Amino acid sequence: MLLVLHAKIPTVKREDQTPTFWVRDVPIYGDAILAPMAGYSDVTYRAVCQAHGSAMNYTEFVASEALLGEPNPHWRRLDCKKDEYPVVFQIFGNDAQKLLAAAQRIEEWEPHIIDINMGCSVEKVSGRGAGVGMMTQPKLVAETFSLLSKHLSVPVTGKIRLGWDDTQRNYLEIARIMEENGASLIAMHGRTKEQRYHFKADWDAIAELKQAVSVPVIGNGDIRTPDDIRRMKAHTGCDAVMIGRGAVGNPWLFSYRERATLTRAEIAATIRLHLQEMLDYYEYPDGMIKFHRHLRRYFKGLPLKPLLNRLIATNDLAEFDDLLNELAPPA
Numbered sequence: 001m002l003l004v005l006h007a008k009i010p011t012v013k014r015e016d017q018t019p020t021f022w023v024r025d026v027p028i029y030g031d032a033i034l035a036p037m038a039g040y041s042d043v044t045y046r047a048v049c050q051a052h053g054s055a056m057n058y059t060e061f062v063a064s065e066a067l068l069g070e071p072n073p074h075w076r077r078l079d080c081k082k083d084e085y086p087v088v089f090q091i092f093g094n095d096a097q098k099l100l101a102a103a104q105r106i107e108e109w110e111p112h113i114i115d116i117n118m119g120c121s122v123e124k125v126s127g128r129g130a131g132v133g134m135m136t137q138p139k140l141v142a143e144t145f146s147l148l149s150k151h152l153s154v155p156v157t158g159k160i161r162l163g164w165d166d167t168q169r170n171y172l173e174i175a176r177i178m179e180e181n182g183a184s185l186i187a188m189h190g191r192t193k194e195q196r197y198h199f200k201a202d203w204d205a206i207a208e209l210k211q212a213v214s215v216p217v218i219g220n221g222d223i224r225t226p227d228d229i230r231r232m233k234a235h236t237g238c239d240a241v242m243i244g245r246g247a248v249g250n251p252w253l254f255s256y257r258e259r260a261t262l263t264r265a266e267i268a269a270t271i272r273l274h275l276q277e278m279l280d281y282y283e284y285p286d287g288m289i290k291f292h293r294h295l296r297r298y299f300k301g302l303p304l305k306p307l308l309n310r311l312i313a314t315n316d317l318a319e320f321d322d323l324l325n326e327l328a329p330p331a
């Protein structure tokens with residue numbers, strides 16, 4: 001039934017490279033990283049992005065409470081592949097003891113790093129003091145990082161924003177607290193909670209953060225092109241950049257490829273690889289249906305709307321494969 005949708009993602013070899021930076025004792029190879037994105041950075045898209053050069057594999061975030069009870073569908077967000085490196089499990093919550101209990105449970109599943117989400121702006125998360133809501137509670141931040149870094153054997157990291165709003169841009173205070181209490185890396189999205197995804201990300205603030213702490217800093221916000229990666233690195237001095245929305249439908253960004261230089265054959269090949277990953281993991285037809293959100297982004301900028309519509313309209317893999325040949329005939 002899969003016809004030519006049988007391509008496999010190549011395993012990335014890194015042992016003979018020099019690390020770009022270290023997260024405590026975990027070497028990182030590369031400076032462009034797929035951002036954690038609920039609904040996108042699942043095990044399938046992480047595999048695609050790692051193959052294109054993404055240097056770390058952050059999972060979608062999971063609530064600490066969901067990890068404490070019986071197995072449930074949220075746990076699937078922490079599924080990962082044997083050759084993923086490094087795996088960063090991201091969790092969120094508003095209670096240090098529960099975050100510790102959840103982290104201790106998932107540490108048994110052998111991630112390389114555990115990350116605390118302190119950036120989620122969604123009301124039902126931040127409004128209860130989790131996600132970016134943690135940034136309004138410096139004591140909770142101190143307690144969480146102190147407990148986790150003391151009781152876990154893997155490095156503990158955090159992803160923050162600038163703060164709650166323009167009157168509370170407390171990223172330097174929070175970052176220092178994190179570092180003092182054992183955080184091994186800080187990733188920062190250069191917007192406040194109130195800004196959500198609007199306005200320009202503040203790269204000056206990322207530069208300021210990099211100066212203020214001695215742990216590695218990952219800069220995040222508004223990267224769409226290879227030149228943006230270079231510009232953010234030069235502007236901020238950050239150790240690596242993290243790419244969210246700009247990487248959906250464009251995993252080539254992790255190898256500094258310009259979207260406009262891609263051939264249609266390369267795009268078709270990656271679509272096949274990604275769809276195969278999704279079919280393997282979610283099975284048919286779920287994998288195909290879930291793939292549509294990515295497919296739309298792979299077609300971004302191509303003058304092929306009618307073909308995209310026909311691809312989305314079919315649930316038949318053989319027909320999908322034939323249609324894809326219209327994007328690029330098989331080699």
Ligand SMILES: Cc1cc2nc3c(=O)[nH]c(=O)nc-3n(C[C@H](O)[C@H](O)[C@H](O)COP(=O)(O)O)c2cc1C
Pocket residue numbers: 035036037038039040059060061090117119120159189220221222223242243244245246
């Ligand atoms: C659909 C979506 C889901 C996201 N889910 C998460 C998440 O689970 N954990 C997290 O730390 N950030 C999450 N984010 C925020 C991104 O990691 C990133 O910080 C943000 O998109 C800004 O980067 P960008 O300008 O490159 O998109 C999400 C963003 C989007 C758009």
